[in-house]
Amino acid sequence: MGATPANRYWLSLLLAVPAAGLLVRLFIIQHDCGHGSFFRSRSANDHLGRLLSVLTLTPYGSWAQGHAAHHASTGNLDRRGRGDVETWTVEEYWAASSLKRVLYRLYRNPLVMVGFGAPINFIILQRLPSHDNKDSRRSILGLNLALVVTFGIACFSFGAVHVLKIYLPVIIIAAWVGNWLFYVQHQFHAADWERDHDWNFHAASLNGSSHFKLPPILGWFSGNIGIHHVHHLCSRVPNYHLQACVDAAPELIPIVNVVTLRESLGCWRLALWDERRRSLVSFRDALPEVSQ
Numbered sequence: 001m002g003a004t005p006a007n008r009y010w011l012s013l014l015l016a017v018p019a020a021g022l023l024v025r026l027f028i029i030q031h032d033c034g035h036g037s038f039f040r041s042r043s044a045n046d047h048l049g050r051l052l053s054v055l056t057l058t059p060y061g062s063w064a065q066g067h068a069a070h071h072a073s074t075g076n077l078d079r080r081g082r083g084d085v086e087t088w089t090v091e092e093y094w095a096a097s098s099l100k101r102v103l104y105r106l107y108r109n110p111l112v113m114v115g116f117g118a119p120i121n122f123i124i125l126q127r128l129p130s131h132d133n134k135d136s137r138r139s140i141l142g143l144n145l146a147l148v149v150t151f152g153i154a155c156f157s158f159g160a161v162h163v164l165k166i167y168l169p170v171i172i173i174a175a176w177v178g179n180w181l182f183y184v185q186h187q188f189h190a191a192d193w194e195r196d197h198d199w200n201f202h203a204a205s206l207n208g209s210s211h212f213k214l215p216p217i218l219g220w221f222s223g224n225i226g227i228h229h230v231h232h233l234c235s236r237v238p239n240y241h242l243q244a245c246v247d248a249a250p251e252l253i254p255i256v257n258v259v260t261l262r263e264s265l266g267c268w269r270l271a272l273w274d275e276r277r278r279s280l281v282s283f284r285d286a287l288p289e290v291s292q
Contacts, residue, residue, distance in 0.1 A: 013169055020173035021221035027056045027178060028223030028239050034064030035235040054146050057122050057171060061139030071235055074186060075208030077273070078196035085113075085183055087193075089273045090286045105283065108271040118179035119172045177222075184212050184264045185228040190256040191280055193273050205232035206252075210259045218261070219243075229254055 032038035033049030046060070053060040070083030080087065088096075088104060096104070106112050127144055129137040154163045192207035194200070212226030219226060223239035230237065230245050230252055237245055246252050259267065270280040 009165065012166055016166075016169040016173055019170045020177060023055060023170055023174040024177050024181075025221050025223050026052050027058065027174070028225050030056055030058065030060065031067070031225075032223075032238050034060065034067060037236045037238040050143075053143050054150050056174075057143075057147070058126055059136075059139040059143040062133075062136040063126075063139075065133065065136055071232060072201075074232060075191070075193050075204035076196055076199045077193050077275075078199075085187055087187070087271075087273055087280075089275055090281070091275065093272050093283075093286065105271075110268045113183070114176055114179050118175035121179075122171060122175045180264075181212070181222055181225060184259055184267050185210050185225070187270055187280065188257065188259050188264075188267050189270060189280060192278070202233065205229060206254070207257065208232075210257050211254045212259050212264065214261060229257060 029038055030049050030052040033045040033052070036042055036045050038048065039045050049060040049064070053063075066083040068083075069081070073079035073081070074084070077089065086104075086107065093101060093104065107117075127140070129140040151163060151167075186209060188210045190207075191210070192204065194204065206229050209229040209232045210226075211229055214222060214226050224242040225231065225239060227242040227246060230242050231239075233252075269282040271283055272281050272286050273279075274281045274286065
C-alpha cells in the first residue's frame with residue numbers, strides 16, 4: 001500500500017529548509033527595495049517591496065523607516081533604539097535592578113532571542129501598529145489587510161490546517177536564519193561602538209559591521225548581506241554588487257571584523273559593551289571588571 005499524503009508530511013518539512021532559504025533571499029531583495037537600491041526606479045522598488053512583504057510578513061514601509069534609523073545610528077551608544085539588537089554597556093548592566101538584569105539576560109539568551117523571539121516578531125509583533133508615525137501604522141495595517149486576503153483565499157481553497165502546516169515551518173526557519181544573520185552583523189568581538197561626540201558614520205560602517213564570510217551557497221541565499229561593512233558604507237549598493245565592490249577595492253577587505261561561520265557561533269555569548277576595554281564581552285567576562 002502506498003504512502004498517504006499525511007504520511008509524506010516529512011517531505012514538506014524537509015523542503016521547508018530550502019524554501020526558508022529562498023524566503024531569506026526574498027527578504028534581502030525587499031530590504032534592498034527599502035534602500036531604493038534593487039532597481040533604479042523608486043516606484044519599481046516600492047511595488048516589489050510591498051509585494052514581497054506578503055511573503056516575508058514584514059511591513060515594507062514601516063520596516064524601511066526603522067531600518068534607515070538603524071543605518072543612521074549603528075554603533076552610536078547614545079542613539080541606540082529602533083532597528084537594533086538591544087545592547088547594554090557593562091556600567092548600565094550593573095547599575096540596573098536585579099529584575100532588569102535577569103530580563104536582559106533572558107532577552108540575550110539565543111533560545112529566547114532566536115528560538116522564540118524571531119518567529120514571534122515576524123508572525124505576531126509586526127502585525128501590531130504600535131508606532132506613532134502615521135505612515136508606519138498605515139504600512140502595518142495595509143500589510144495586515146493584504147495578509148488576510150491572501151492567506152484567507154489560500155485557507156479557503158486548501159484548508160487552514162494545510163496552509164499553516166506548509167507555511168509556518170518555512171517562516172519560522174527563515175526567521176531563525178534572518179535573526180542570526182542580523183545578530184552577527186553587529187554583535188561580534190571586534191565590533192566598535194562610540195559615544196555620540198566621537199561617532200563617525202564612515203568609521204562606524206567599516207568598524208562596527210562584520211564581514212560575515214559564508215560558503216558560496218549560503219552567500220547566495222543570504223544575498224551577500226554578510227558583506228555588511230560595505231552595505232553600511234553605502235546602502236545604495238544592491239546585494240548583487242556587494243562582492244564586486246570588495247573585488248574592485250581591496251582596501252574594503254577588513255582585517256579584524258571578518259567572522260567565519262564557525263566563529264559566528266561564539267558571538268552569541270557576547271552581550272555587553274565594555275567601554276574601558278572597548279570590546280563586546282560576555283556576562284562572565286564582565287564580572288571581574290566590576291569587582292575591582
